[in-house]
Amino acid sequence: MDLVFKALADPTRRDLLDALFAQDGQTLTALVEGAPMTRFGVMKHLKVLEEAGLVTSRKDGREKLHFLNPVPIRLIHDRWVSKYAEPWAAALTELKAHLEENP
Amino acid sequence: MDLVFKALADPTRRDLLDALFAQDGQTLTALVEGAPMTRFGVMKHLKVLEEAGLVTSRKDGREKLHFLNPVPIRLIHDRWVSKYAEPWAAALTELKAHLEENP
DNA sequence: TTGACATGTGACCGTTTGGTCACCTATGCT
């Protein structure tokens, strides 16, 4: 779980996830297009994403295809984000109700 | 937004958020209790959390009180996490429906 | 007012991280 948070901390890696979200199963060289760095930088970031479980990969001939895996993000949502976000939503609902009762 | 992701990347900072979730409005020295580091380390982490907007603070005499601010986490959920998590949930729903149709 | 307490600042230091490169392996194509 810590690896997922750390992986999400870098904007380049979030951009890579977005690129895979736009088109899943891209190769390394396809992902390098549009990334502001060399192939090696992208390789390192992809490795971090894979070790965090956010991306899975499959070799096809001399190409390596990369796929999004949304499960870890879902886990972050279920076990962590909702804990903080939902009480706030509840507070907002209460505030709304209060305002409607006392306009 | 990048500051929020970076702030969440450190386990010590997530622990601080948990401590404030358990009891909001704690002082610095109260938060140092239970943290595996000195006051200065905790101060640095709290500064990162404040700059990310995840924690707000108010001075009260010689004490500084710290409060959780769940809004940035809510924003992460709305603008980012749900984008990845919800398609997965939808895929699960489809899978479930498919299995029920073809048992 | 004096002393204890809560917090703040700046320097410092070892480790991690982001990025590049020289060089290498493996696959496809002709």
Added chain:
DNA sequence: AGCATAGGTGACCAAACGGTCACATGTCAA
């Protein structure tokens, strides 16, 4: 076979990060 292409490894470097400390400021209470 021979060459171009896709990907991989290890070393390297500057910058950021996590953590500590000496020292300083402000505040309460006797």
